[in-house]
Amino acid sequence: MVGRGWWRDAVVYQVYPRSWADADGDGIGDLPGITARLDHLVALGVDALWLSPFYVSPQNDGGYDVADHRDVDPLFGDLAAFDALLTRAHDLGLRVIVDVVPNHTSSEHPWFREALAAEPGSPARARYLFRDGRGPDGAEPPNNWTSNFGGPAWSRVPDGQWYLHLFDVTQPDLDWSNPEVGDEYESVLRFWLERGVDGFRIDVAHGMVKADGLPDTTGPWDSSVDPTGSQPMWDQPGVHEIHRRWRRVVDEYDDRILCAEAWVLPDDALARYVRADELHQSFNFAYLMTPWVAADLRHTITATLAAAEAVGAPQTWVLSNHDVVRHASRFGLPQRSGRPSRVPGIGPEDPQPDAALGLRRARAATTLMLALPGSAYLYQGEELGLPEATRLPDDALQDPTWERSGHRSRGRDGCRVPMPWAGAAPSLGFGPGDHPWLPQPAEYADLAVDRQDGDETSTLELYRRLLRARRELRPGLGRLVWRDAPDDVLGLDVDLPDGGTLTVLANLGTSDYALPDGLEVLLVSDGSDAGELLPPDTAAWTRPVAR
Known part of the structure; x- marks a missing residue:
């Protein structure tokens, strides 16, 4: 029923297992490390955590190359360690969402090994997209993808045959027209549902079905601006029947959810993924990609809320994740009005973000986001204001994008650097050893949890205040109405479930903004005691003065 469901206004915290906490000292995060640090999430005030893949994998793509969806990679622990994590999280009142990766498997998956050993046209090959090549001797790929x-x-x-891999060469795409593939993934879902997980984040939820005949792409395509366009490998109508099947499965269990990673434009196309008989949530990447420009943000918020409301779904807001430059750095780069765009990885030779400006804007952006109706996802470390690690040495990079692009794209390692827990400890408290799997920037020491805990001006304490206020006021269940404001100021009223109003003001201009009369300031993104003026790149939660 519309209006019901814990997920409709939940705040979910993404844990990237390799980089959260290392319990055994091998330099790589693990499940026992996550379990030991769950109190941090309780103190922060989130409702759930989402775990990126921890399954058996050769780790060619950070675990998104899955060789066995029903077991834990020894790098992270074992099923007993997962069960202990799940039990502890539930005891603490935290729900747990796990990844499922249905577009492709690892090339080390038993199915793909069987396919390589089998003949062309065999049932084993029919689970994947094997095709004959073009040209007289089949030496050309089957299409131009x-x-x-x-x-x-x-x-x-x-x-002589070819196989499709829309990602790394070690990630062969599955053929979802084969019923055996659908049956296998339904079994995977049930395996984890029976263990007690609270839902799934679906990797590449828009990519499992390809256009009939695998036709060539036509016309120019810039995936950094338009992730799908009219491309034959993305957002095909057949994906929706897969999601309907999965929805029927999770509906057999109490309070379980499905969330899509679907890089789909325009907004109404993405909204189709969260129709009443499909998924519960889909990440709002249009919002993530919107620059720090008032008019652009107002347009994105209005359009994406309307698209979700048209199908009776809540919107799901996000600013950072394991695949994009952290927003504390992204907003420290020049902001230009126009079409949304993804920022590629940043290297030491690239223009560097303005760290202070980026953090100031990031705090304001999060203050705005957490007041919007719907659910929100946070990425580990953003509550510390962590910037992108932009000066990683070339020989430390592990994202396959670095090699596959011929060293032209830095990839995503910069947002995946291990968490700093203690500023003076080995690996900043990430683990007992001195050498985490990616080197931590020196500036992470001052941003460590122990350095920010109790400092009322810190980003960590801002997040705690925001999440306490959000839990009390429930703006996620509210209704947004825009206020009149100058062009470079966002002003919005959120009608709250208790009948009250939360007024949020965000100053994206270059001069102070005088707060309207009759408002009591609850909190300000810069941690200050607000006066009558809201400084540039600052946001505030206010409410009408009681009369």
């Missing part, structure tokens, strides 16, 4: 990580999307096997 390119990989998201750079280079061609096809690789040839010794018998």
